[in-house]
Amino acid sequence: MKAKYLVLLLGLCIGCGNGGGGSSTSTSIIPKEAPAKTISVVDDSPAIVQNGFVFDPTRISDMIPIWQSQLNEVAKAWGGNYKCNIHEGGTGDYQMIFTTTNSVSGCGPACHTVSDNGQPVGLVNPSEGIASGNDPLLEAAHEIDELCVDPTVDHTIENKLVEIVDPVVCWTYCEGQEIVPGKPEQDCTGDNRVPDFVFPSYYDPNGKPPYDFMNLLTKPGSHC
Secondary structure: OHHHHHHHHHHHHOOHHHOOOOOOOOOOOOOOOOOOEEEEEEEOOOOEEEOOEEEOOOHHHHHHHHHHHHHHHHHHHHOHHHOEEEEEOOOOOEEEEEOOOOOOOOOOOEEEEEOOOOOEEEEEOHHHHHHOOOOHHHHHHHHHHHHHHOOOOOOEEOOEEOOOOHHHOOOEEEOOOOOOOOOOEOOOOOOOEEEOOEOHHHHOOOOOOOOEOOOOOOOOOOOO
């Protein structure tokens, strides 16, 4: 008897998920990922020889695939809504500009912000970067990563601004090479150095490791 009642109940529930209509086919709603944003790289800076360091703008073309590869890693860590495709020249949803002048107060050698026309932009001043002892192309990678995840500089988690490179700015790895565990500055075999970046778990007080791509951080909210 129990088996008969069970069959009857199962029969009555066919179509329960679609409002009792005639079809027994259920439709699941899968949230769509946001389309990938595009980042155009604009070079308005000449070649610079300063403090024994040479900034050659032609290196930018060589770095595009390196930056794209890291952006793919950022999207994998942060989710499909943070996909960015980078290209040299032309237009894009966001811009990464190498410039000789920074018109943004407090920008320093590099920053990302929103322009007067509402477009998210990253700015790198190679001369200022070299003067501060930094590689302008590494600074560009820093701003590109943060531009992708927080383009309008107002993305917060747990009341913390989501700047994914800042907490681990002193650590770098070599895109395309295996990471040597526990080594804050990896030995690169080519022009492929990029900055470490944090994962969403970094912003969760109860988050589980890893907290950053290089797996060097030992707890959420910490820094190098």
